[in-house]
Amino acid sequence: MLRRILFLLLLLPQMLSAQNSTSYLLQPDRVFDGTEMHEGWAVLVQGNKIIAAGAKESIRGGKETQVISMAGMTLMPGLIEGHSHLLLYPYNITDWDVQVLKESDSYRTVRATVHAKNTLMAGITTVRDLGTEGAGYSDVALKRAITEGIVPGPRMIVAGRAIVSTGSYGPKGYDTDMQIMLGAEPADGNELIRVVRDQIGKGADFIKVYADYRWGTKGEDQPSFTLEELKTVNEVARSSGRYLVCHAKSKEAMRRAILAGAETIEHGDFIDEEIAQLMKEHKVTYFPTLAAVDAINQYRGWKKGKDEEPAAVKNKKKSFRIAVEQGVTIGVGGDVGVFPHGENVYEMELMAEYGGMKPLDIMKAATNVNARALHMDNEIGAIKSGMLADLMAVKGDPTKNISELRKVGFVMKDGVIYRDETRK
Numbered sequence: 001m002l003r004r005i006l007f008l009l010l011l012l013p014q015m016l017s018a019q020n021s022t023s024y025l026l027q028p029d030r031v032f033d034g035t036e037m038h039e040g041w042a043v044l045v046q047g048n049k050i051i052a053a054g055a056k057e058s059i060r061g062g063k064e065t066q067v068i069s070m071a072g073m074t075l076m077p078g079l080i081e082g083h084s085h086l087l088l089y090p091y092n093i094t095d096w097d098v099q100v101l102k103e104s105d106s107y108r109t110v111r112a113t114v115h116a117k118n119t120l121m122a123g124i125t126t127v128r129d130l131g132t133e134g135a136g137y138s139d140v141a142l143k144r145a146i147t148e149g150i151v152p153g154p155r156m157i158v159a160g161r162a163i164v165s166t167g168s169y170g171p172k173g174y175d176t177d178m179q180i181m182l183g184a185e186p187a188d189g190n191e192l193i194r195v196v197r198d199q200i201g202k203g204a205d206f207i208k209v210y211a212d213y214r215w216g217t218k219g220e221d222q223p224s225f226t227l228e229e230l231k232t233v234n235e236v237a238r239s240s241g242r243y244l245v246c247h248a249k250s251k252e253a254m255r256r257a258i259l260a261g262a263e264t265i266e267h268g269d270f271i272d273e274e275i276a277q278l279m280k281e282h283k284v285t286y287f288p289t290l291a292a293v294d295a296i297n298q299y300r301g302w303k304k305g306k307d308e309e310p311a312a313v314k315n316k317k318k319s320f321r322i323a324v325e326q327g328v329t330i331g332v333g334g335d336v337g338v339f340p341h342g343e344n345v346y347e348m349e350l351m352a353e354y355g356g357m358k359p360l361d362i363m364k365a366a367t368n369v370n371a372r373a374l375h376m377d378n379e380i381g382a383i384k385s386g387m388l389a390d391l392m393a394v395k396g397d398p399t400k401n402i403s404e405l406r407k408v409g410f411v412m413k414d415g416v417i418y419r420d421e422t423r424k
């Protein structure tokens, strides 16, 4: 009997989703399908899937289909954030050290539920979360609560605690007599094998490693792991069907990360032609996190547009421009959390401002390119038959001005409408 009840309980979620066979016919002015813009298209959704997309005249729903007219709007795949920290919030409100050391995981997780909601309402239907920064596996728990429909939020793939080498990571500068809790899990040498496996066991969807950090003699970015160590992490992650992503700012750390098999480089502040070519050769995707640097420098007093650009901003611009010019695959990942959740478009605006990227290419990066980088391109990041119904619509045409992506008027995730201002 007990077994029978358990069996029924296991079936319950499937039964619920099968009942969600609501059908919608969405009629915007234009549809960006993840690659191209199409005027006069419509999209048909049934349950949690897109079942048709094409010229308005050719798409018809059934008797039960609800028609949503989206006059003046552009419909597109839900945006994908490639580099988030839902467990963090802006450092000008609370210093990173304080968030890591003085705030409990429970408190941070409660805050994170609000961050998740703000993210979804801004049209971001998926995030790749790059580490909890001292909040253990709260990302795994948050992901579960979102998946179960307990709280609204984007789909999440998560790193868990992330890995750093001994001595490299923060919080820093405290009395050495004290054992300070770090923002990620330290491991070195062969110990990395156990730690990678432990993180996977606790829910990491991929492995994030800090391949360098500010621990040079002058506080500059220096590689924190040897090439062999990074190769070990990559091999252990791969053998479980997961992959490696690396925080790397310095040239040498990027070189080691790429050669070790990392799939994405985070930050990359010192890309030159040689590194750009190496990234292309190894099919590495670059997540620039322009917004993090732009925001942090403003928190430190830089008056953008008035003062001279700080060195960190200059380096970032130069590095990003080289990546664009050399044709490196570039995703959208802003390190959101450093700046407010829901303001994810900030990174996309800087991709235009810093590197002269065209709005359409930035939109492609935030959907098609990011979906591939997340190994989810058969589910999300495109509008075509068979894909998950993760959609957003904005007032206006973002190919004319990328900031139009802020004018969100409609958000659907998994076939469920979370925001609808089409009738307002």
Ligand SMILES: [Zn+2]
Binding pocket: 083, 084, 085, 130, 335
């Ligand atoms: Zn980050």
